[in-house]
Amino acid sequence: MSEWAPSRTASFWSLAFRRFMRHRLAVVGIVALGMLAIMALAAPLLAPHSPTTIDPTTFQGRPSSVHLLGTDSVGRDVLSRLIYAARVSLSVGILAVTMYVLIGTSVGAIAGYYGGTVDLVLSRIMDIMLSFPPLIIILFAVSVFGRPSLWNVIIVLGLLGWPAVARLVRGQVMALRHQEFVQAARAIGASDPAVVMRHLLPNAMAPVLVAATFGTANAILVEAALSFLGMGVQPPTPSWGNMLTDAQSLTVLEQMPWLWVPPGFMILISVLTINFVGDGLRDALDPSLKL
Amino acid sequence: MQRYLVRRALVTIPILFGITVMSYFIMSLTPGDPVQMLINPGMSQADVEIKRRALGLDRPVHVRYAKWLNELVHGNLGYSYSTGAPVTKRVGERVAPTLTLTVTALVLSYMIAIPIGVVVATRRYTWIDYAATFLAFLGISLPTFFLGLAGIYVFALRLRWLPVGGTMTLGGDGGLLDLLLHLILPASVLAVAGAGALTRYVRSSMLEVLGQDFVRTARAKGLAEATVLRRHALRNALIPVVTLAGLQIPALLGGAVITEQIFEWPGMGRLTIEAINQRDYPVLMGITLITALLVTLGNLLADITYSLVDPRIRYE
């Protein structure tokens, strides 16, 4: 790290920050994401009802003054569940993706930079991970961690996600490492970690960021699929994904929009904002894009 | 390059071996048991014990694995616990329907994504960009079962243009037109879900390339914008997209569990989930082995394609 000139680093990040702030959609995205986060944290204050309490008088009840967004299939308040679900859905998305981007980036960078035997070994490990049908990895996680839980979901997603990121980073690093600016950095005596961190990764980051933003969105959806298979977040904890599984009937689709529109909308909003932020980050971090 | 290929091929064997060992032991660790889960008032305790013995479940895992491997070496993937049919038949009969569905969907999604991605990248921050972005996210954020049901609701129930599911009309002779009609909905559902992510991918990759020196050089040389885009930018921008396609090969054969279920499509995803639900280990092993083989091949192909489209990559 000592090779990093402190002043240069500071200017790089402040420049990046200014660039990011100029990306209007990204700013909107970060504000919206912040609001979602606040909603998640302040759920007990915001929710009009408990997310698990059953109203025996209205099952699948349409929106009313008591239940602003109606009730679900066991008479629970949809609005309250929607608010609480932000906790699960956001933390699954963010934690899982953070986990696999960190692992994937490091493995990919090492493989791509060193090449040769290191690359061969790491690439084969990636191949092995990618060779398992995803459902078998899920089985694996269940067998190792015993019973389904939030962490289980995060670990499954992490296991599933990192090799793809690693391959992406490896490809980018491999393509870049023979370029002049990298050769030059090495020629002036920069250490391997410095070359990777300072020169290669920032240039390889754009596709990873895009992959990560989509990964976050995808994680929210995979969580729904896992809930569907009985390996997701345990009931009665709500997540946007498992709320949507209530909509598995054409009649519900047609006549009970309050069961699927709100969670669908929240998923859409969170996916959109996360992607705007990813977009802005990429523009900010990748100087070569300043035209 | 040749030496590299030979080395890769040699590495494949221990990898496949490792994968089978890992899968076999993971499966045996998984809670649940193919005989224990059968609950049938007609089945006596003796029937249960006979079945356990017949399936070899009374033996320790390593013995079972050794037996399985021995059979494999002799070209036999074993018999499905649940149906009694040979695994090769159970898995084999899924290959064609699975590929028909997933490859159609993949081609469709690339046909949607590449042109849109390129157009959007060149018209950044215009209303086209925003509209395409929004649609892409809509495609991504709708779960497949929801998209599938909505598709059935609109096109099969309301408009009645398309069948609800299956690959052929009951009592009909099949035929290409019949297959196509049955293919439209499931393939579109899969393609819409895939195209969303892909569009963003192409866009981002394209933007990155457009900012690079050689594109500027090409422009400075006075080349037509279309030529710059096609000859210089697109070719480079497609590298990560090619990687993505390589990554999708196992997914292609793995099928699409939920789409297949909703549309009565006899694909590999459905077989996998059925096999998991029934703890049909021989079938799961068959699927894993074939997937692993294909992934290895797919990766090799991706690496080779890589070195063809990008002369900067060299394999020592």
Next chain:
Amino acid sequence: MKGLRARLTGAIAAVLIVGLLLPAGVWGGPKSEFVAVAGMWSPPNNFNPINTDSSYGFYCVRFMFMGMVEARVENNQMKFFQALASKWEVGADNQTYTFTIHPRAAWHDGKPVTAEDVLFTLMTISDPRTETNRGAQIASIAGLDARGKRAAGAQLGFRILEPKKFEIKTTTPVDPTMFLEMFGANVYILPKHVLGDVPPDQLARHPFFHNPTVGNGPYKFVQYKTDQFVEFLLNENYHLGAPNVRRVFVRIIPPATMLAQIERGDLDVSAGFGIGEVLIEDWDRVKGMAHVRAVSFPAPGYQYMLFNFQRPYLQDKRVRRAFAHAVNRPLMVSQLLKGEGELAEGPIPPANPYFNKRVRPWPFDTARARALLTEAGWDFNRTVILRVPTGNIIRERSADIIRENLIAAGVRVEIQKSDFPTHIAALRSGTYDLGLVGWAGPTDPDVSSQYRTGGQYNFSGHSIALMDQILDEGAKTADPTKRRAVYDRFQEVFADELPMVTLYYANARTAVTKRMVNVLFDASGLFDFQTYRWVAGTQ
């Protein structure tokens, strides 16, 4: 350039229009009176009449293979109808059963069905090398042990009287209704001339069971398109009369899209209880369809919550009764099932001839539950684990209600939901407190396998001496009237001891198009009863 674009646009528009109109012409024509389509949720695993592992398989098998009789519950009475047998007699000792096979009963290849085939089937099922799930159905036959297997050298209680007439002896006198249901209706006869030379340990993998071209039922096997449909063609020579419907398809349709298939008229019959029903959300809509009869009927299955008897704190019956009081079962029927269900305290269905009307379910009473728990010294800081399997959406929803109800009574609950195999493994290994399971058994009231000490499906591991004694007596009693008294008593003791809490008996919600006539459900609630009598009209 302009011209080209215009022409291109025109061409695309034309293709689109043709593409959109074409399929409209392919569908929507009137349904042929020669074809009927039944729909069920999951594929059959194979067509092995003695080993297919689910009702999905048996639903298909029964189009092609018959037992001696068919069974149906009518007005709370078990009734038997001829299938392969045209006549059956019960000896005065309730121990000797004589069956006469219909003179024209024949295999699909023309060979007659004989007593030899029946003997072969019984020998195969009772062979300790055969993979089968019919062992319990024949366990009462003389020469077999209690688990339906033949010891070396044992003589089977079976005598061929004539080529088409045979006699079976049971080990002890048994209730004839029980015997006729178990052996008569639930054992499907295999063709000896096709399978006679197959070693018993290789039978389960025999290709015949994926292509069963030689059956004895009203329909012949045509093909199985994996995961899509099974196709049957009528057997013109069926001994009870050639079927009216020429071709039957059993289609595999996921629950979510069954509604669309019914509404479009793609589907004529939903297969029935537990394997092909209308989703509760779609029920009102199906009831409103002009071309469909929405049929709901009491089914022989129930959902229940079992207690882990290895836990000392669940061994006190006051605690178990407290749980029964705490759970709002009426709400489950009125809201989750929209009224399509019944409550009962015990494992004998309300529609069963042996049901004891005097036993009433414990009422929903949170205060009473709390009082009972306090009385039993319940630790209100304890968290109990409620295990829930996936696969039945209403049952999954009921778990959320149970949890809320128990919390209201002061019991802390953690739900652990998992797939079915994991769930059963957890129940077997005892790592739970409460568990949800469903059960559907035969009409016979002998529930020893679930509720006797050491019973095969006694998941909770309970051992209640009085209940064991009554169950043993019931199994031994051959006289139907005395037997009824025994099981009346059993249900009273059951409600008092509560080895489990019966949650609800859901009605089967099925749909049959109005063009179909004579579609009746059998004793297990499936529409596979006397399928040769189905009649299909035009739409």
